[in-house]
Amino acid sequence: MPTALITGIAGQDGSYMAELLLSKGYKVLGIDRFSSMVTYENLKLVQDEITLVEGNLLDQGSLVAIIEEYSPDEVYNFAALSFPAGSWSQPVVTGDTTALGVTRMLEAIRLVCPETRFYQASSSEMFGNVREVPQTEKTPFYPRNPYGVAKMYGHWITVTYRDHYDMFTCSGILYNHESPRRGVEFVTRKISHGAARIKLGLTHELRLGNLDAQRDWGYAGDYAEAMWLMLQQDQPEDFVVCTGETHSVREFCDAAFSHVGLNYQDYVIQDERFYRPAEASLLVGDPKHARKKLGWQPQVSFEELVTMMVDADLQYLGREIL
Numbered sequence: 001m002p003t004a005l006i007t008g009i010a011g012q013d014g015s016y017m018a019e020l021l022l023s024k025g026y027k028v029l030g031i032d033r034f035s036s037m038v039t040y041e042n043l044k045l046v047q048d049e050i051t052l053v054e055g056n057l058l059d060q061g062s063l064v065a066i067i068e069e070y071s072p073d074e075v076y077n078f079a080a081l082s083f084p085a086g087s088w089s090q091p092v093v094t095g096d097t098t099a100l101g102v103t104r105m106l107e108a109i110r111l112v113c114p115e116t117r118f119y120q121a122s123s124s125e126m127f128g129n130v131r132e133v134p135q136t137e138k139t140p141f142y143p144r145n146p147y148g149v150a151k152m153y154g155h156w157i158t159v160t161y162r163d164h165y166d167m168f169t170c171s172g173i174l175y176n177h178e179s180p181r182r183g184v185e186f187v188t189r190k191i192s193h194g195a196a197r198i199k200l201g202l203t204h205e206l207r208l209g210n211l212d213a214q215r216d217w218g219y220a221g222d223y224a225e226a227m228w229l230m231l232q233q234d235q236p237e238d239f240v241v242c243t244g245e246t247h248s249v250r251e252f253c254d255a256a257f258s259h260v261g262l263n264y265q266d267y268v269i270q271d272e273r274f275y276r277p278a279e280a281s282l283l284v285g286d287p288k289h290a291r292k293k294l295g296w297q298p299q300v301s302f303e304e305l306v307t308m309m310v311d312a313d314l315q316y317l318g319r320e321i322l
């Protein structure tokens with residue numbers, strides 16, 4: 001039975017990855033900074049099947065101890081301060097966890113168990129002020145916030161350990177990926193949650209920023225498969241993972257409100273407070289390499305993603321009201 005360690009296991013990606021690995025017969029270990037919580041909403045399906053271990057990307061010794069004790073075959077590094085816009089308020093902690101945390105984990109692997117395969121969660125945010133459209137694995141980076149800068153460091157240290165130490169390390173440059181487990185600070189969940197609240201009569205408006213901003217939104221469950229496939233290759237490589245389709249925040253609103261029989265224009269208010277000072281420009285990925293090499297294709301369409309998220313919020317809020 002192979003063993004995998006997931007950092008940030010209670011987050012959206014960590015929890016989908018835990019489910020995928022368990023279904024493939026792995027023993028799954030997880031680290032999460034909220035280790036004193038009794039229950040984790042995202043882990044409720046797998047809580048009894050995973051092993052939570054004490055550790056933190058800020059603490060080198062804790063990582064060495066975990067790798068020594070469990071010698072995992074694979075490590076998936078999702079732990080990060082993961083909200084790009086919010087990284088302006090904590091730029092130093094963002095760098096410490098999201099950037100240097102990667103080096104601490106790589107060092108622990110290198111010193112203790114160098115044959116462990118390592119996956120680094122890189123981000124399309126690294127392209128920021130994009131140098132070309134669409135972006136590929138070769139497009140230069142130009143991050144526009146501390147989160148993007150920290151992720152860029154994480155990406156390059158992952159590449160450098162592969163080149164220098166011949167370790168099996170891969171970086172997945174993932175475009176936005178959403179699900180009912182996405183935090184409400186992200187626009188997709190804010191909209192699905194808002195539409196559900198309005199439908200249930202809990203509020204009468206939804207305040208958003210730039211409705212014309214565009215993103216490539218995929219389904220997080222599909223992306224877990226792509227990340228796993230990267231570590232099953234003969235040779236380690238980096239991959240852009242995206243759908244190749246872009247949609248605007250307005251289209252997301254339209255689909256979400258239409259799904260519950262409402263017109264978004266009657267409820268959505270554009271509010272200066274939610275505008276970004278430095279917006280990433282046209283983030284459009286080219287998924288060709290992942291398609292060809294990994295044989296990976298997203299399964300859930302944009303419309304299916306929106307309706308899945310709205311339905312989950314209706315259900316969740318419906319339970320709360322009762």
Ligand code: GDP
Pocket residue numbers: 084085176185186187188190207208209210211213214215249274275276279280
């Ligand atoms: P990001 O790509 O990681 O920054 O993901 P977000 O979901 O936070 O933002 C996606 C896009 O939605 C950005 O271009 C935002 O400017 C835009 N957006 C518009 N209104 C809002 C809002 O109210 N909240 C958030 N978070 N984003 C918004």
